[in-house]
Every structure is written in C-alpha cells, then in structure tokens.
Amino acid sequence: MSEPEIKIRMRDVTKRFGAKVILDNFNLDVRASESLVVIGGSGVGKSVMLKCILGILTPESGSITVDGIEVANAGSAEHEAVNAKVGMLFQGAALFDSMTIAENVAFSVTARKPVSAKIAREIALMKLSMVGLKRSVADLYPSELSGGMKKRAGLARAIAADPEILFFDEPTTGLDPLMGDIINDLIVHCVEQTGATALTITHDMHSARKIADRIAMIYQGKIVWIGDTAEIDSAANPLVDQFIHGRTDGPIQMAVRR
Amino acid sequence: MNPFQPIGRLAFAFLGTLGRIVVFTGLALSHIIRPPFYFRIIGRHMLEIGYYSLPVVGLTAIFAGMVIALQSFTGFARFNAEGAIANVVALSITRELAPVLTGLMVSGRIGAAIAAEIGTMRVTEQVDALTTLSTNPFKYLVAPRILAGMTMLPLLVFVADIIGILGGYIVGVYQLDFNPANYLQNTYDFISALDIVSGLVKASVFGFIVTLMGCYHGYYSKGGAQGVGQATTNAVVSASILILLFNYILTGIFFAANV
Numbered sequence: 001m002s003e004p005e006i007k008i009r010m011r012d013v014t015k016r017f018g019a020k021v022i023l024d025n026f027n028l029d030v031r032a033s034e035s036l037v038v039i040g041g042s043g044v045g046k047s048v049m050l051k052c053i054l055g056i057l058t059p060e061s062g063s064i065t066v067d068g069i070e071v072a073n074a075g076s077a078e079h080e081a082v083n084a085k086v087g088m089l090f091q092g093a094a095l096f097d098s099m100t101i102a103e104n105v106a107f108s109v110t111a112r113k114p115v116s117a118k119i120a121r122e123i124a125l126m127k128l129s130m131v132g133l134k135r136s137v138a139d140l141y142p143s144e145l146s147g148g149m150k151k152r153a154g155l156a157r158a159i160a161a162d163p164e165i166l167f168f169d170e171p172t173t174g175l176d177p178l179m180g181d182i183i184n185d186l187i188v189h190c191v192e193q194t195g196a197t198a199l200t201i202t203h204d205m206h207s208a209r210k211i212a213d214r215i216a217m218i219y220q221g222k223i224v225w226i227g228d229t230a231e232i233d234s235a236a237n238p239l240v241d242q243f244i245h246g247r248t249d250g251p252i253q254m255a256v257r258r
Numbered sequence: 259m260n261p262f263q264p265i266g267r268l269a270f271a272f273l274g275t276l277g278r279i280v281v282f283t284g285l286a287l288s289h290i291i292r293p294p295f296y297f298r299i300i301g302r303h304m305l306e307i308g309y310y311s312l313p314v315v316g317l318t319a320i321f322a323g324m325v326i327a328l329q330s331f332t333g334f335a336r337f338n339a340e341g342a343i344a345n346v347v348a349l350s351i352t353r354e355l356a357p358v359l360t361g362l363m364v365s366g367r368i369g370a371a372i373a374a375e376i377g378t379m380r381v382t383e384q385v386d387a388l389t390t391l392s393t394n395p396f397k398y399l400v401a402p403r404i405l406a407g408m409t410m411l412p413l414l415v416f417v418a419d420i421i422g423i424l425g426g427y428i429v430g431v432y433q434l435d436f437n438p439a440n441y442l443q444n445t446y447d448f449i450s451a452l453d454i455v456s457g458l459v460k461a462s463v464f465g466f467i468v469t470l471m472g473c474y475h476g477y478y479s480k481g482g483a484q485g486v487g488q489a490t491t492n493a494v495v496s497a498s499i500l501i502l503l504f505n506y507i508l509t510g511i512f513f514a515a516n517v
Contacts, residue, residue, distance in 0.1 A: 051386070055389065083389065084392050087390075088387070090386070092382055092383060094383040094384050096387070097379075097384070108391050111393045167390075
C-alpha cells in the first residue's frame, strides 16, 4: 500500500512562553484531504500549534512544512504562499467589525485573487447561501448577528477562496448544542464539497466524532494518541480514556489555583 | 534581595520596549514605501484624521490665539511694547502653539481611537484573521494610518495657523482697539516662510508619532477590555510626551543657529 500524501508535517517543534514549554518536540502529520481533529484540554497548546503553522507564532526549534514549504522561521514570502492556500474559522469568528458580512466574505477573495468587487460580492453571496445565511444578512454588520450566525459567516469567509486547507479553531465553543450541531454539519459538508484538508482543534468530543476522519490527542505539548475516529473508544490510553469520558480522576491533572 | 535587581529589571523592560518600538517603526516604514498600497483605506483615514479633526483643532487654535493676544498685551503694556502683539501672536502660533496643540489634540482624538480599534482587533483575533487572509497587518492597518497622519497633520496645522492668527486679530481689534490694517500689516511683515515651514515639518513628525504610538500600543495590546483600555491610555500618554520631546529637538534644529 502506498504512503498517504502528507499535507502538513510538524517535526520536533518546540514553542515556549518564558519558562513554560507549550509544544515539546511536537510531531504531527496531516494527510491530504483528511479531516483531522486535535483534542485536548484548555491550555495544552492546541491553538499555539495552529498559530505556529500559520506563521502567527514562531517556534524556537523544529520543522513545519505545508505542501513541502518550510514555514517554521520562514520569511513573509513563504507564509504568504502557504496562507494563500488556507481558510480559517476562528473561535470567535473574528469577523472585521468595520465591514458588512458580504464585505468580510468578499475580502477573502479579493485579498488573494485579482477580481472585481462585483464578482467578489457574487462569490460572497453564493458562499453565504452555502452556509445557510439569507441574502438579507449580507449587508448587516457583525455586531448585528447572533453567535451562531457569526460562526456561519466566518465559515463562509474561510471557504470563500476555495482553499486547499481549512483550519477550525474550537468551532462549536460558545454555541448551544443545536447550533453546535448545525455548524458541525456545515463543516462536514464544506470539507466534503471543497475536498480540502481540514485540521480542527476542539475539546468538544461530540464535534470531534462528527467532523473527524482521524483524532489526535495533545497533552503536555505532545501528541499522546492518534488514530481513526472509530478507534478512540477502544484506545488503550488512560489519558484519552479520561478525557473522552470527562472524568476528574485519572492521569490528567488540571492546574487549579486555590 | 539584591537592591539592584529591580533597577536591572526596569532597565531591561525599558530596553525591551525601546527595541520593540524601533523594530515596529522599521517595519511600518518599510511597508509605507512598498506596494501594494491600499488607497481607499488611506483616503478613509485621511478623512478621519484631517477633516473630522477640523472642529476641535479650529476651536483650540482660535482660543490659543485669543489668549496669547490678551496675555502679551498685559505683559507688553508694562514697557509700552503693545505694538509687538501681532508679531508675538503670529510667531508663537506658527512656530509652537499650532503644531503642538494640534498634535496633542489629535493624539487624544485619533491616537486613542487607533489604539482602541487595533487593540480590539488584536484581542478578538481580527489581526490574526488578516494574516490568514494573505494580508499583512502592517500594510493594511499600520501603514495607511501613519501615511494619513503624516500628511494630514501639516494641513490641520496650516488651518490652525490661520485660525489662531484670526483669534489674535479678533482680540486685538475688537477688544484692545488695534487698527485692523496695522495689525494685519504687522503680522504679514514679521512672519517668515521658515516660521510656517518649521511648524508644518513639526506637524508631520507629530502626525507620525501620534499614529505610530496608536498603532504600536494597539498592536501589542492583550488581556481583553482592560488591555485595550491600557493600550489607549499608553498611546495618548506616550504620544504626548514624545510630541513635547520632539518639539524641543526640532525647535533646536530649526532655530538654534539663528535665534
């Protein structure tokens, strides 16, 4: 059987904030066209991992390649080349306050392709309808939308330029279970339709099971388990077992200040 | 505890901040001169900084001119030098008061707004979102604001020069009974191109300082609403201090040779 094509490869990546080691010789492979979900508790380095891939944070050591392009400690040209292939849904949607929803989505297109404002708007309206937002929402500002609608708009912006890679940062956090499930379905639908490689970070197990082809668990700056979604319940790993069942007693010790 | 420890820590923190500001300034300048240029955004900020600051700058200038005329009258009357009031008003407005007061007023109005806007964008991940959308935040957020500040402040100061001198004229003519034609002739005869140009150059530098400090403190703000509030305060305080410092340095450069 041939080796699967690797879209994102992280090797021995170390990232510190002061004396605190967040990523500790971190290794991860994301295969092309798969949907990989990284789970883990709060503050274990999930967001830091994403930000290192995107070039928002620079790791102290190690290698990160996206489609073979080295991005760890790379220059702005490499980051721009990689970010041109990327779409990202942020935890709080991160829509630009000063733009309407349609302008937010169209920005994703015009920032990457030399298209007219009219065509960009048409693409934006099409992507908004893909995520179930009506035309009337297009000319509203982000402050006029509910949390779920913002997430949908953020998703529309992420897929607007038909990216090869999609990142989802805690896509269901702060949403009610019904809206969370709608977002999960939309993510699955968008990933299938675009054929993109998806990397999601979450601590919502329901979301992880629904979105993922494979799941990886991060703990103390390292991947401690990775496998197919169907295998997670039978993973012989006490860290995974404790996390997916949400037990307080076990090897995972949460730092609680009294 | 070693008594030198806190001093050393403070010195390192100061040097660290200074280094960050220097790097930030270098990056900002490099993005100002390199394409792509976001002309629409530059235009929007020019309108915000230039046009919408006119009322506050105008009011500041007219009252400054009026006060200078009144104060110099009380002082000069003691040695019968009332005739020099027009000259003093013109000189102090064009060389000092218009650029400094405009800089300080714009620092409060624009510097704070820039820090709050970019700071909010930072803590809500909108700055990170720009990066993922293949848009350099320096090019999109910082460079247009600095460019607008550097070009609009001189225009504001030019308007403040005219309004400030007008304020002195109103007090001189309608309150102190100067002859209007003499007052204007005195102003015109005494004022030189260097007085106006030095004020405009100062204004451009102050525009750079105000927008740079707003962008810098906003860009590095953290910790939610409190962090954004802190960034806003820091932007106004640091810009105000730097304006006063650079006012001294520039005055020295322009006028030290021919005082």
